[in-house]
Amino acid sequence: xxxxxxxxxxxxxxxxxxxxxxxxxxxxxxxxxxxxxxxxxxxxxxxxxxxxxxxxxxxxxxxxxxxxxxxxxxxxxxxxxxxxxxxxxxxxxxxxxxxxxxxxxxxxxxxxxxxxxxxxxxxxxxxxxxxxxxxxxxxxxxxxxxxxxxxxxxxxxxxxxxxxxxxxxxxxxxxxxxxxxxxxxxxxxxxxxxxxxxxxxxxxxxxxxxxxxxxxxxxxxxxxxxxxxxxxxx
Amino acid sequence: xxxxxxxxxxxxxxxxxxxxxxxxxxxxxxxxxxxxxxxxxxxxxxxxxxxxxxxxxxxxxxxxxxxxxxxxxxxxxxxxxxxxxxxxxxxxxxxxxxxxxxxxxxxxxxxxxxxxxxxxxxxxxxxxxxxxxxxxxxxxxxxxxxxxxxxxxxxxxxxxxxxxxxxxxxxxxxxxxxxxxxxxxxxxxxxxxxxxxxxxxxxxxxxxxxxxxxxxxxxxxxxxxxxxxxxxxxxxxxxxxxxxxxxxxxxxxxxxxxxxxxxxxxxxxxxxxxxxxxxxxxxxx
Numbered sequence: 001x002x003x004x005x006x007x008x009x010x011x012x013x014x015x016x017x018x019x020x021x022x023x024x025x026x027x028x029x030x031x032x033x034x035x036x037x038x039x040x041x042x043x044x045x046x047x048x049x050x051x052x053x054x055x056x057x058x059x060x061x062x063x064x065x066x067x068x069x070x071x072x073x074x075x076x077x078x079x080x081x082x083x084x085x086x087x088x089x090x091x092x093x094x095x096x097x098x099x100x101x102x103x104x105x106x107x108x109x110x111x112x113x114x115x116x117x118x119x120x121x122x123x124x125x126x127x128x129x130x131x132x133x134x135x136x137x138x139x140x141x142x143x144x145x146x147x148x149x150x151x152x153x154x155x156x157x158x159x160x161x162x163x164x165x166x167x168x169x170x171x172x173x174x175x176x177x178x179x180x181x182x183x184x185x186x187x188x189x190x191x192x193x194x195x196x197x198x199x200x201x202x203x204x205x206x207x208x209x210x211x212x213x214x215x216x217x218x219x220x221x222x223x224x225x226x227x228x229x230x231x232x233x234x
Numbered sequence: 235x236x237x238x239x240x241x242x243x244x245x246x247x248x249x250x251x252x253x254x255x256x257x258x259x260x261x262x263x264x265x266x267x268x269x270x271x272x273x274x275x276x277x278x279x280x281x282x283x284x285x286x287x288x289x290x291x292x293x294x295x296x297x298x299x300x301x302x303x304x305x306x307x308x309x310x311x312x313x314x315x316x317x318x319x320x321x322x323x324x325x326x327x328x329x330x331x332x333x334x335x336x337x338x339x340x341x342x343x344x345x346x347x348x349x350x351x352x353x354x355x356x357x358x359x360x361x362x363x364x365x366x367x368x369x370x371x372x373x374x375x376x377x378x379x380x381x382x383x384x385x386x387x388x389x390x391x392x393x394x395x396x397x398x399x400x401x402x403x404x405x406x407x408x409x410x411x412x413x414x415x416x417x418x419x420x421x422x423x424x425x426x427x428x429x430x431x432x433x434x435x436x437x438x439x440x441x442x443x444x445x446x447x448x449x450x451x452x453x454x455x456x457x458x459x460x461x462x463x464x465x466x467x468x469x470x471x472x473x474x475x476x477x478x479x480x481x482x483x484x485x486x487x488x489x490x491x492x493x494x495x496x497x498x499x500x501x502x503x504x505x506x507x508x509x510x511x512x513x514x515x516x517x518x519x
Contacts, residue, residue, distance in 0.1 A: 077515055079511060
């Protein structure tokens with residue numbers, strides 16, 4: 001894209017975008033850390049993740065301030081306006097993903113205190129997909145890549161499918177041995193957290209598409225999460 | 235209309251009389267029409283040999299505000315002056331193509347440019363009141379066009395025009411004072427009152443707020459917003475924000491071409507042409 005005649009406008013827009021990329025990287029690390037803490041049953045790491053969430057919130061506040069200042073001082077239009085508004089929305093989505101990572105780290109405390117659950121591979125696979133989706137969507141943002149954003153938008157279905165499988169497994173686990181209930185019920189929240197990560201990444205993908213094309217994605221996103229109506233019978 | 239009647243009945247608990255119904259109909263908000271005031275076909279303007287406009291095709295709706303934007307020298311003011319044949323007054327200027335106003339060619343031999351300019355009023359960048367009293371400034375047009383037979387009629391026209399231009403309350407006690415004694419913003423509204431006094435159908439505005447402070451600009455924009463219900467308004471402005479605030483349609487001109495013409499919201503959020511995008515976002519093209 002051509003440069004602004006007022007070069008400081010380019011500077012503030014590129015700083016805004018760098019902040020978002022930094023926030024995306026931090027949120028990704030938070031998510032990986034929360035999953036690692038859970039897998040390694042490492043309460044110290046979980047604690048660090050919970051604490052680090054403040055950093056994510058701080059970047060979010062910083063981005064909000066930058067957006068306010070751009071709106072007030074630069075009066076952006078067209079693609080600049082779309083970029084500015086999208087930055088605000090994307091930061092909000094990333095901040096929510098950060099919260100979900102923190103919540104996962106919070107729930108892992110109870111899970112760690114209980115006997116280890118068996119057959120939890122699926123939830124970590126799901127975690128991997130969630131991390132990947134966040135990584136991909138931020139890459140699409142950084143590289144102004146519409147196709148990649150649309151790919152992410154479609155990939156959310158995979159997480160939903162994992163979520164259904166994991167949810168059924170956890171319900172069965174609780175039914176088979178009720179001593180698992182404490183850990184399993186926390187684990188269902190973890191699965192739901194990861195499923196929500198996918199939804200937030202999808203929202204980011206929609207914002208990227210809007211910035212780059214000026215159009216909204218018209219079709220309805222496929223909703224694959226069926227946990228709200230799942231019943232497991234013994 | 236039905237909704238307006240129901241509200242009326244609901245609010246006072248009475249059935250409106252026929253006279254009231256007619257009054258309500260008259261004051262009902264204009265329904266959305268796509269009626270065209272001007273049809274421009276292959277409009278070209280030459281200054282001697284220099285072609286300033288390259289075959290413009292554009293329809294201007296008969297109500298609402300159409301903004302013409304673009305960098306200096308892009309042809310937007312030249313295009314604006316096409317609508318009331320102001321280019322006729324420039325030596326060596328020549329207009330080609332067709333401009334139809336309500337289906338009638340305004341450059342045909344049957345059209346008297348003086349009468350056309352009463353139907354298509356114009357407001358300039360710098361307010362240009364006549365060196366006469368406030369009253370006489372507004373009364374000037376109706377007098378020369380013989381629109382008022384009695385002093386009383388003329389008083390009415392002057393008052394109505396000043397009220398419509400949002401100036402009446404500020405000047406009603408000093409109508410005999412010179413128009414040039416008013417502030418810049420007031421002078422610009424006086425000039426608009428003068429244009430309105432001859433009951434035009436169209437008002438052309440060439441950067442009407444560029445010499446005004448923010449308060450006077452806001453008052454002028456509020457006035458444009460009110461006038462747009464009744465008149466077809468075309469405005470040339472260098473202020474993107476102003477075009478975005480006051481207009482419903484925006485046309486972007488560049489080097490004598492009409493690059494893009496669309497709903498104002500689309501132009502300012504999602505323009506289709508790269509040149510439009512570069513201009514409105516302040517980028518080097």
